[in-house]
Amino acid sequence: MAKRLNDNNSLSDVLKHIMQTNNLQKGMDKIDVRDAWANLMGNGVNNYTREIMLKNSTLYVELTSAVLREELSYGKDKIIKMLNEELGREVVTNLVLR
Template identity: 35%
Template structure:
């Protein structure tokens, strides 16, 4: 005996793309800002290069500020002089202005 339930055609109407489903999930739980911050931290090595990444001890984002702890004082000074360029590169990688300021520690 056949059980009553949704027909196959009505199920197909409820199907959405995975991309759209994830986008609506991120929007519903307001996770986009945090995802962008994680993307910034994850892309630090790719954006700044291996030599800078090797001298980086810690990278994190808090309230729109990117904090970078470096182990090299000369590198810290050099990056402080190029702060605006670093800011542009990081925001270009994410695709929107996630970081408003860069702080080198």
């Protein structure tokens, strides 16, 4: 039977417990990475971003501009660092630009 939480727990503690028991963190990471990319890269890059996909700890970003893809490839390490700082923990370890 599931562990019953007492009435004195905060809502954030209850939500964390639900996410842990139901293994929902991977799905939340996928959503959070998309939001972090949109916030960090701004409208200029987002206009050329077709798809963002997180598999394991690799972030795949499909871009419509070859010039932008080449430009972003020079700063992959910095982009990964900025994304992880935005997320508050290490979620992305590799970035693949397509």
